[in-house]
Amino acid sequence: MHFEFKVEGGNFSRAGFPSSEVKKRLKQLNVDGSVIKRTVVALYEAEVNIVAHAYSGVISVDIDAGKIIITLADEGPGIPDIRKAMEIGYSTATPEVREMGFGAGMGLSNMNSNADKLEITSEVGKGTTVVITNYFHE
Amino acid sequence: MMKIKDVVALLDGSVITGIENNESSVDMAFASDLMSDVLTVKTDNLLLLTGLVNVQAIRTAEMSDITCVVFVRNKRVTEEMTTVARENRITIIQSPYSMYKASGILFEAGIQPVY
Numbered sequence: 001m002h003f004e005f006k007v008e009g010g011n012f013s014r015a016g017f018p019s020s021e022v023k024k025r026l027k028q029l030n031v032d033g034s035v036i037k038r039t040v041v042a043l044y045e046a047e048v049n050i051v052a053h054a055y056s057g058v059i060s061v062d063i064d065a066g067k068i069i070i071t072l073a074d075e076g077p078g079i080p081d082i083r084k085a086m087e088i089g090y091s092t093a094t095p096e097v098r099e100m101g102f103g104a105g106m107g108l109s110n111m112n113s114n115a116d117k118l119e120i121t122s123e124v125g126k127g128t129t130v131v132i133t134n135y136f137h138e
Numbered sequence: 139m140m141k142i143k144d145v146v147a148l149l150d151g152s153v154i155t156g157i158e159n160n161e162s163s164v165d166m167a168f169a170s171d172l173m174s175d176v177l178t179v180k181t182d183n184l185l186l187l188t189g190l191v192n193v194q195a196i197r198t199a200e201m202s203d204i205t206c207v208v209f210v211r212n213k214r215v216t217e218e219m220t221t222v223a224r225e226n227r228i229t230i231i232q233s234p235y236s237m238y239k240a241s242g243i244l245f246e247a248g249i250q251p252v253y
């Protein structure tokens with residue numbers, strides 16, 4: 001199963017819609033509840049990062065019998081130092097983002113702990129791609 | 139563990155969505171305006187107390203399997219928020235109390251903290 005969503009930078013009121021749809025699909029497929037939670041938390045964090053830090057993005061979701069692979073590719077400023085960005089507390093979020101309840105520099109490390117596999121690649125001035133892979137069984 | 143209807147009574151609250159969940163229970167509670175932090179909590183069946191009134195608070199609850207959200211200081215809940223909450227069977231409670239008072243009351247009544 002393959003499906004895609006577009007994400008608009010700055011549009012906080014729509015943020016969460018793709019994560020919500022993925023949650024519904026995984027429930028229909030009877031995926032274990034704790035796997036669903038880890039997957040949608042990681043996805044939602046990644047989605048909010050596009051909304052908060054980038055200009056636009058596309059989320060592609062691929063589901064097969066054993067796993068879900070989610071690719072979030074954005075056009076945006078990119079991340080100059082991914083290792084530093086992963087540190088808890090590191091954030092370049094604007095005051096507007098903080099007012100929305102985000103911008104504590106906790107998202108990337110939380111994605112790391114909720115994804116079985118997390119791959120981040122980024123090019124400064126171009127954009128960032130995040131790939132989340134979660135397996136349905138141990 | 140406490141029934142949602144008892145939470146409502148203790149917080150002098152009104153139920154905005156999810157009145158059908160009145161008899162279900164919550165195990166633990168977490169109070170925060172920082173959704174980044176709420177998203178790191180692994181506990182299921184959690185009650186969230188927050189002063190952050192926007193649709194992202196409800197989305198955060200949805201992704202984290204939080205069944206009940208208490209908005210303190212009677213902040214106005216928007217229609218967008220109630221729509222998302224209803225879709226996900228999330229109970230929204232409005233309480234006139236401050237975060238400090240509401241948390242204190244629930245803590246004293248035996249709802250366990252996460253940390």
Ligand SMILES: Nc1ncnc2c1ncn2[C@@H]1O[C@H](COP(=O)(O)OP(=O)(O)OP(=O)(O)O)[C@@H](O)[C@H]1O
Nearest residue numbers: 049053085091092093102103104105106107108174
């Ligand atoms: N898609 C992205 N494009 C550009 N920069 C990003 C992107 N994702 C993360 N970053 C950078 O990495 C930093 C850390 O990201 P992280 O998600 O950990 O924290 P945050 O988004 O700032 O706050 P939080 O996730 O706690 O709400 C961001 O502040 C930003 O500088």
Ligand SMILES: [Mg+2]
Nearest residue numbers: 045049107108
């Ligand atoms: Mg983030």
